[in-house]
Amino acid sequence: MQESSFSIMNLGANEKEVSRMLHICNGCRYCEGFCAVFPAMTRRLEFNQADVHYLANLCHNCGACLHACQYAPPHEFAVNIPKGMAALRKTTYIDYAWPQAMGQMYQRNGLFIALMLSTALAFFLGLSAYLKGGLFWAPTETGNFYQAFSHNTLVWMFGLVFGFVVFAMAMSIAKFIKNSPLEKTSCDSIQEAVTSIATLKYLDGGHGEGCNEESDRYTKIRRVFHHFTFYGFLLCFAATSVATIYHYFLAYPAPYPYFSLPVILGTLGGFGLVIGPTGLLYLKLRRHPLHGDPSQKGMDVGFIALLWLTGLSGLVLLALRDTSWMPLTLSIHLGCVMAFFITMPYGKFMHGIYRGVALLKWAIEKRLPTNLKLGAD
Ligand code: SF4
Numbered sequence: 001m002q003e004s005s006f007s008i009m010n011l012g013a014n015e016k017e018v019s020r021m022l023h024i025c026n027g028c029r030y031c032e033g034f035c036a037v038f039p040a041m042t043r044r045l046e047f048n049q050a051d052v053h054y055l056a057n058l059c060h061n062c063g064a065c066l067h068a069c070q071y072a073p074p075h076e077f078a079v080n081i082p083k084g085m086a087a088l089r090k091t092t093y094i095d096y097a098w099p100q101a102m103g104q105m106y107q108r109n110g111l112f113i114a115l116m117l118s119t120a121l122a123f124f125l126g127l128s129a130y131l132k133g134g135l136f137w138a139p140t141e142t143g144n145f146y147q148a149f150s151h152n153t154l155v156w157m158f159g160l161v162f163g164f165v166v167f168a169m170a171m172s173i174a175k176f177i178k179n180s181p182l183e184k185t186s187c188d189s190i191q192e193a194v195t196s197i198a199t200l201k202y203l204d205g206g207h208g209e210g211c212n213e214e215s216d217r218y219t220k221i222r223r224v225f226h227h228f229t230f231y232g233f234l235l236c237f238a239a240t241s242v243a244t245i246y247h248y249f250l251a252y253p254a255p256y257p258y259f260s261l262p263v264i265l266g267t268l269g270g271f272g273l274v275i276g277p278t279g280l281l282y283l284k285l286r287r288h289p290l291h292g293d294p295s296q297k298g299m300d301v302g303f304i305a306l307l308w309l310t311g312l313s314g315l316v317l318l319a320l321r322d323t324s325w326m327p328l329t330l331s332i333h334l335g336c337v338m339a340f341f342i343t344m345p346y347g348k349f350m351h352g353i354y355r356g357v358a359l360l361k362w363a364i365e366k367r368l369p370t371n372l373k374l375g376a377d
């Protein structure tokens with residue numbers, strides 16, 4: 001395994017705290033069966049910056065190791081892995097963000113930025129629709145969004161935003177992988193990582209009974225709401241992709257009927273994005289106070305709110321697309337979608353990406369011999 005160039009002497013406060021706790025865990029090892037973090041930890045004796053960043057994103061904050069821990073607060077060792085990992089994930093969102101200033105700004109004011117951005121964009125789009133025909137006006141061809149905003153306008157607006165977001169995320173991922181290299185990637189390790197992501201495997205708590213929420217009790221409810229959110233997002237993305245193929249390759253432009261593939265995919269995705277984030281917000285508000293990092297609450301709620309607003313406004317638009325409310329509801333929906341895209345590289349969404357990379361790294365390194373050379377090794 002390649003030696004990392006990161007020194008254990010240059011750790012920040014959150015990195016030092018996670019490193020301190022992991023040294024205690026490495027002596028204890030009681031939680032080895034809960035998730036991938038602990039077996040990955042046992043392959044190391046020291047934890048440099050790259051190690052703790054990798055392990056922090058391998059953690060998905062299930063809370064199990066806090067409830068199991070004999071050294072958890074009020075014990076003087078104060079081992080709280082979920083909270084320490086959550087605080088460190090925030091550091092990684094900022095450290096790997098491109099440009100970094102955007103990451104810092106979003107982390108400090110996540111909820112405010114999410115709501116202000118979606119409102120401002122919806123207002124701007126609504127204003128241009130209003131200038132075209134008034135507050136409420138029915139396009140001559142029902143359900144035709146291109147009568148409110150031309151196809152070229154939408155392509156330019158979203159193309160520019162999408163291009164920026166893809167570039168910013170690619171820069172962040174490249175920086176993360178540079179710090180946590182993926183050596184000796186194999187088809188088996190890729191297949192294992194993809195399966196873990198697609199099934200949200202570790203949200204079963206490692207024992208099949210689920211995560212901890214507000215108490216010691218295990219529940220699978222977070223996995224259910226995560227699935228609604230994850231697949232809701234993918235279905236909405238699939239709906240847009242299918243519509244793009246229809247438009248450019250089949251010369252079949254929108255509007256599409258209710259029982260066409262893009263509308264069915266978008267409708268199912270919209271329901272997923274309403275049900276999933278509603279459940280996740282409910283669980284977040286009831287979560288055990290020691291599980292998370294309170295300073296991230298605004299950013300987390302902002303992310304959930306944007307997903308929810310995107311799903312809900314999409315469903316409302318579908319219901320009203322043949323009425324004079326269409327231009328207004330389309331403006332609101334596009335404002336929410338665009339705000340969601342712009343904030344994607346700077347918050348919780350990136351945990352999904354870094355976690356995918358961390359799961360792949362874990363699937364690779366578990367197939368390699370350990371280089372610790374201890375005892376039976
Ligand atoms: S979290 Fe606590 S119980 Fe679990 S391995 Fe660490 S020290 Fe041991």
Ligand code: SF4
Binds near residue numbers: 034037038062064065
């Ligand atoms: S909180 Fe859950 S996922 Fe994170 S380290 Fe503990 S057991 Fe693993």
